[in-house]
Amino acid sequence: MGVRRSVALATAVERLRDAGVASPEHDAAQLLAHVHGIERRDLFRVETVTEELGVRFEALVARRAAREPLQHLTGSAFFRHVELAVGPGVFTPRPETELLAGWAIEHASSLTRPVVVDLCTGSGAIAKAIADEVPGADVHAVELDVDAHTWAERNLAGTGVDLRQGDMADAFDDLLGTVDVVVCNPPYIPLEAWESVAVEARDHDPHLALFSGDDGLDAMRVLAQRASRLLKPGGVVGAEHADLQGASAPEVFAVTGHWVEILDHRDLAGRPRFTTARLAR
Template sequence: MTPTGSSARDLLRWGTSLLADAGVASARHDAEALLLHASGLERARLLTLGAGDKVPGEAAYRELVAERSSRVPLQHLTGRAWFRHLELAVGPGVFVPRPETEVVAQEAVDEALRLVRDGGRPVVVDLGTGSGAIAAAVATEAPGARVLAVEKGPDAHAWAARNVEGTGVELRLGDLADAFADLDGEVDVVVSNPPYIPPDAAPIDPEVRDHDPELALYGGGEDGLDALRAVERTARRLLRPGGLLVIEHADSQGESAPAVLRATAAWRDVTDLPDLTGRPRYVRARRAEQPGSER
């Protein structure tokens, strides 16, 4: 262990080494993030501290590094996660938003902005909002849209309430499977990042497996797509003809997820699209103008 009173650079080297030994892939990044959090300093100021300068919050930093070494998520230790332009409050009981979901949110933002430019006030619904990330992104990036969100988990709902405060998002506590009966046929965009992990595919990373709520991870059914099926049924009920549906899925579900939508005549223009790494990530479709027979 580095002695008490070490320089910022010494503390960063110590923290990075400890985290790397614990198997944290982003050891250097996390060590720095924790030191910035513990010290309350800006990065430029922190790295200009001399060897004789006392680093504020050194004891707290050492405790945080020890917790991160036990694979407590970085976001739980700092209490925040970044999503697009937003700084979200997160912690135990809520799924930590991931960068790959940002492209899903982009689809909803783009559609809402298009409808606003056309003179409308689009209605956007986020099913299973978790931390409120997608709903808050749409509300802040597409002013003029009416954004609603629902979350079933009481803990996650509490985090979402904190994150959407002041954005105009209308947040409800409830099940996405029967949400928003008062909006049937009136919604322009339905967007969702539902749970989609199959029951036999437990996440490898301890941060996910041990700390993200199971309600946000496991989609149900042998293929993990039961929650996505529930989203499809609810969206079918909510969307007006021509309305947009966007659902995130696992990169292994690039064929099975769109097949759920193609199994009914309710949808047209069903397309599966990648995230920024090129992996299959979400399915996009439009509510059929004349649904006809819907199985």
């Protein structure tokens, strides 16, 4: 015995919506595709969900309703053109960060054998995307958290990326003054914003990857200083920030006196999303 696909999905969507999941239709379909071992776009081929798969599906839906991240349940996340293994202990890459990665890729693509550094690499998402789309780039990445570094090792294996474990504040002394592009998705949530953070992130992402001092910009200040030492004159830096930091994040770079062409960029929803700057010559 089994149930029709449409019935299984409708029941799951209702449960996820009642639990406050932001995208119940998408998540239900993704989980059903996952238990069938197919892509979500191929779900139309499934007419009936067998009893065995139905039990697995219901168990995953229950975990998602408890606000466990979808990517933890499927074990993977997609970022631009690459797939990443993710799970407990590593920050789940967000779609909006693809814009920052795209900026870095665009700049690296305009250079011959560019040297690119990804600070706070987490799962390795940005570094892997750059290595994938700019095969001539010399890509380096660093992650402080031991568990996240383990995930990055898995994701960056075979890519040629130079991955290290350590603090971005003193990473890559051997590259000082030689880097063309520095990119970073640092922690940027103010400590006081704890209760406003989505349950999926607050309860499952490493806090080291989320929170950064009273104003959320402690890591950004470290980045502005470290990037000024890593980059060659005229090199560029890009960093993601919260949508409420569209003025304060660029100011972090402006007050140092090291940077020119300081710009803030919006995401596809029109919200301030990342800051870029060029090291003065």
